[in-house]
Amino acid sequence: MKSLAELQAIREKTRLQLNLRHESPDNVSVKVGLATCGIAAGAREVICAFVDELEKRGIENVTVTAMGCIDKCDKEPIAVVEVPGEEKVTYVNMTPEKAVRVIEEHIVNKKVVAEYTDGAAV
Amino acid sequence: MNELSLFVLELAENSAEAGALLVKAEVRSAPESVEITVTDDGEGMTAEQSRDAVNTGYTTKSGRRGRGLPLIKAAAEKTGGGLSLSSRAGKGTKVRVRFIKNEYCPPMGDINSVIRILAICHSNMDFRFEIEQSGKRMTFDTRVIKERIAPAKISSGGVSSWIREYLNEQTEFIFGGAANEITC
Ligand SMILES: Nc1ncnc2c1ncn2[C@@H]1O[C@H](COP(=O)(O)OP(=O)(O)OP(=O)(O)O)[C@@H](O)[C@H]1O
Ligand SMILES: [Mg+2]
Numbered sequence: 297m298k299s300l301a302e303l304q305a306i307r308e309k310t311r312l313q314l315n316l317r318h319e320s321p322d323n324v325s326v327k328v329g330l331a332t333c334g335i336a337a338g339a340r341e342v343i344c345a346f347v348d349e350l351e352k353r354g355i356e357n358v359t360v361t362a363m364g365c366i367d368k369c370d371k372e373p374i375a376v377v378e379v380p381g382e383e384k385v386t387y388v389n390m391t392p393e394k395a396v397r398v399i400e401e402h403i404v405n406k407k408v409v410a411e412y413t414d415g416a417a418v
Numbered sequence: 419m420n421e422l423s424l425f426v427l428e429l430a431e432n433s434a435e436a437g438a439l440l441v442k443a444e445v446r447s448a449p450e451s452v453e454i455t456v457t458d459d460g461e462g463m464t465a466e467q468s469r470d471a472v473n474t475g476y477t478t479k480s481g482r483r484g485r486g487l488p489l490i491k492a493a494a495e496k497t498g499g500g501l502s503l504s505s506r507a508g509k510g511t512k513v514r515v516r517f518i519k520n521e522y523c524p525p526m527g528d529i530n531s532v533i534r535i536l537a538i539c540h541s542n543m544d545f546r547f548e549i550e551q552s553g554k555r556m557t558f559d560t561r562v563i564k565e566r567i568a569p570a571k572i573s574s575g576g577v578s579s580w581i582r583e584y585l586n587e588q589t590e591f592i593f594g595g596a597a598n599e600i601t602c
Contacts, residue, residue, distance in 0.1 A: 298584040303566040306576040330431050330539070332486040336419035340427060340528065343535045351578050359573065362431065362539045367481050 324358045324403055325378045328390075331365035337372035338391070345392035346375070349399045358403060371414065377402055387412045420493060421527030422454060422517070428486045429456040429513050430536050430545070435479065436460030436511065440544045441536075445529070447551040450519055451499065457512045463505040471503060490515055497522045526593075530585040533558055537581065538573045549592060556588040 328334065328343050346360050368374060371388035377398060378384035385408050387398060394412055401409050410416055419428075426443055433441045438460035446453045463471060470476045472491050477484030491501040499516035517523045533547050537560045547558045558581075560572060567577055 298580060298587055300562070300566055302580060303563065303577070306574075306580060307567045307570050309576060328539075330427070331482060332419070332428055332489065333483070335424055335427055335431070340424065340531050340535060343539060344531050347535065347538055347573075347578055351575055354575055356575060359541075360539055362434065364435070364479065365482055369483070 323380070325376075326358060326360045326403075327363040327376045327378075328360065329365055329372055329374045330362035333365050333369035334372045334374065339373040341392050342373045342375065342390045342395050345395035346399065349396045353399070353404070355399070355403065368414065379403070379406070386414045388414045419489065420524040422452065422524055423527040423529035423532045425490045425493070425515065425524075426454060426456065426529065427532045427536070428490065429454070429515075430532075432486060432513075433458035433460050433511070434540050434543060436462070438510070438543065440546070442546045442548070444548045445526075445550070446548075449552075452517045452519065452523065454515045454517075455512065457510065459510040462507045462509045462511050463503075464507045467507075468503050468505045472501065487513075493517075493524060530582065530589055533585060534578065534581050537563070538578060541572050549589070551592050554592045556592055558585065558588070 328339050330339050350358050373390040375387045375390050401407050430441050438458035440459050442457045444455045472487045474488040475484045494501050494515050494517050498518040501515045503513050505511040544560045549556050
């Protein structure tokens with residue numbers, strides 16, 4: 297059984313990491329649409345994919361949050377990725393697989409996945 | 419979107435959008451019915467707003483379509499149940515949805531993922547979930563987690579997978595199966 301005591305062990309581990317990382321506050325933001333249109337289109341699975349892949353890779357400077365509807369309901373699930381100092385990028389018709397690739401290419405390798413962006417030919 | 423767990427997500431998002439800091443969600447499964455109750459301490463609604471809120475197209479948010487509540491209400495009424503709303507401006511809102519267990523009752527769906535993404539995507543809010551079925555009960559409270567892991571965040575490495583495994587164990591105990599296979 298999972299116990300709450302395990303959380304304290306996790307805290308001790310992250311405390312060390314926090315000390316090592318305190319000088320890199322440049323947070324990347326990932327926002328996923330969680331209005332009714334986003335939920336109905338599969339935003340839950342997309343967010344889970346972002347969260348799980350970030351954790352798998354040990355990436356800590358990315359926050360995943362919810363956003364409303366940006367009037368492109370037919371293109372949900374939508375994820376907006378913003379790297380500090382760069383233009384934000386809107387990815388449309390997202391899937392869990394696409395989320396993994398956005399992390400790999402955009403967030404890790406700093407290269408926008410153009411084919412998933414709004415307006416790209418499909 | 420015909421899953422009870424997605425209705426919980428929609429209701430909790432409404433709470434978040436109403437500026438709530440604490441959201442309590444209960445799912446109680448009895449032999450004949452399932453009841454979902456979501457209570458928040460957000461900005462609430464006036465009596466008039468509460469009446470209008472369940473009408474398709476009513477929204478106070480810019481660019482939105484006002485489809486969440488009417489959709490859930492219709493799904494509940496299709497089973498012979500219903501949705502009731504009680505709210506006070508400046509105080510908070512309680513939404514109660516009742517589904518009768520019959521062929522029209524939507525499946526639970528992946529409630530664990532819903533709990534996890536709410537906790538992580540709204541890390542500045544707190545959530546308390548309570549799930550009950552045939553005498554078995556589980557609770558999950560982000561305040562308890564945060565107290566244990568401070569100053570680390572609920573989204574930090576290790577915590578989110580701990581939450582996933584914890585919830586999987588709990589719901590397996592309650593429903594005797596993987597959460598996304600739960601039917602009502
Ligand atoms: N928990 C709540 N607290 C305060 N007001 C609420 C709450 N839930 C709903 N409302 C009010 O009822 C309206 C209708 O809610 P509903 O979920 O149907 O649509 P929406 O959230 O505005 O848009 P959509 O769900 O289609 O993205 C909201 O715009 C809001 O004014
Ligand atoms: Mg809504």
